[in-house]
Amino acid sequence: MSEHEDEQLVGEYPYLPKQKRAQLKRQALLESGRALFIEKGYEQTNAKEIALHAGVAIGTFYRYFTDKRQLMLSLLDDQLAKLLPPEPSWSNVNPEAFFAALLEQHYNHLEVLGLHRVLPELLLKDSQLAEVISAARKKIHARIYSSLKKAKEKGKVWQDLDLETVSWSIMVLSDQVPEKQKESGNQTDYYELAKVICRLVFPPEVLEKLKKESHEA
Template identity: 60%
Template sequence: MSDREDQLVGEFPFTPIQERAQQKRKALVESGHALFILKGYDQTTAKEIAANAGVATGTFYRYFSDKRQLLMSLLEDQIDALLPPEPNWATSDPESLLALLLETHDNRLKELGLQRVLPELLHKDSELADVLATARRNIHSKILTGLIKAREKDLTWKDLDLDTITWSMMLIAENVPNKEAHSGKQADYHEVAKVICRMIFPPEVMKKLKEDKNGK
C-alpha cells in the first residue's frame, strides 16, 4: 500500500489482536463489501453493515471511524486492479496475450465488485479521485513506454501519436466490462484485442509476428 493510499484509509480506532475480535472485524468488512455492491455506497449505512454482520452498531465504530474508512480498507492494494492491464508488446503474439490480460482483468473486477461504487464517490471524494488519477497516469506512462520501445523496433505505425494511442487503448480496455450493458452482448476479448492491436501494428507487422510465432 502506498503512502497516499494509507492516507486514504487513515488510522483505525482499534486494531484487533484477539481472534474473536479479528473475526468480528472480518465480518464487518465482508458485510460492507456485500452491501456496497448490492445497494451502493450512499444507500448503505453503518447500522446496516453492523446488522448484516450480526453485531451492534457500536461495534462497527469500535473498528471503523465511518463507512468510508471501511470502503477504503477494501480498496487498499486494489487500486491497480481497477485499471487496464499493461501489455508486453515484445511478445510474438501480442493479440492473444492482450486478450488474456483483458479477460483476467475483467474477471478480477467482477470478483472485486467495488468498481460499481466508485462513480458515487469520485465526484465528492477528492482524495480518492487524486489517487485514482495518479494511478491512471502511472499505468498510462508504463503502456506508453512499452509502445515507444515497440516503435524503436519498427513495430508500430510511424504516423500515429503514441500518447493518443495509449489513451485510446485505455479507454477501450476500461470499458470492456461495460460492453454487455451497452450492447446486450458480452465482450469478446479476442475481438477487443484485435481492435487495439490494429491501432498499434501495421498489417505486415502483425502478419510477421504471427509467422514468427508459428515458426514460419
C-alpha cells in the same frame, strides 16, 4: 496503492484486533460492507446497516472503523491497481492472444471483487480518492507510452500516429468493457477487442510477423 497513499486515504484505524474472534468480527464487517455497497450503493448504505448485516452491535463497527468511508477504503486497499485496465505487452508474445487473455483475466477478477460497480459513485464524492486513481491511471499511461516508444524505435508500430493518443486510446478501449456490456447486453469477446487494439498499434505485416514468431518460439 502505495503505503504513503494508503495512510493518507484510510487514516488511522480506531483499533486493529489481534485476537482471532475480534478479527473475525472485523472481517464480517468488511464483507457485509462490500455486499451492501454493491447491492444498494455507497450513499444508500450506512454503518448501522453494515453492523446489522454482520450480526454485530453498532458500537463494534465504530470500534474498528471511524466511518463507512474508512471501511470502503479498507476494501480497496491493495486493490486499486486491479480496478484499472491492464497493460498490454508487445514483446515475445502473440499480442492479440496475450492481451485478450489479460483482459479476460482482469474483468473476471473485477466481477468477483464487485467493487468496480461502486467506484464511479465514490469518485464523484471523494476527491482525494479520485486524485489517487487519476495518478495511477497516468502511471499506466506512461508505461504504455514508454513501451510503444521502444516498439516504434524498432519500426514495429505505425510511424505516423501520435503515441500519446494511441496510449490513451488503448486505455479507453480497455476500460469500457462494463459499459459496453451494459449498453449492448452482450458479453465482450476479448479476442475481438484485443484485435482492434493491436491493429491500432501494429501495421498488418508487423502483426503477422509477431504472431508467427510467437508460434515458432
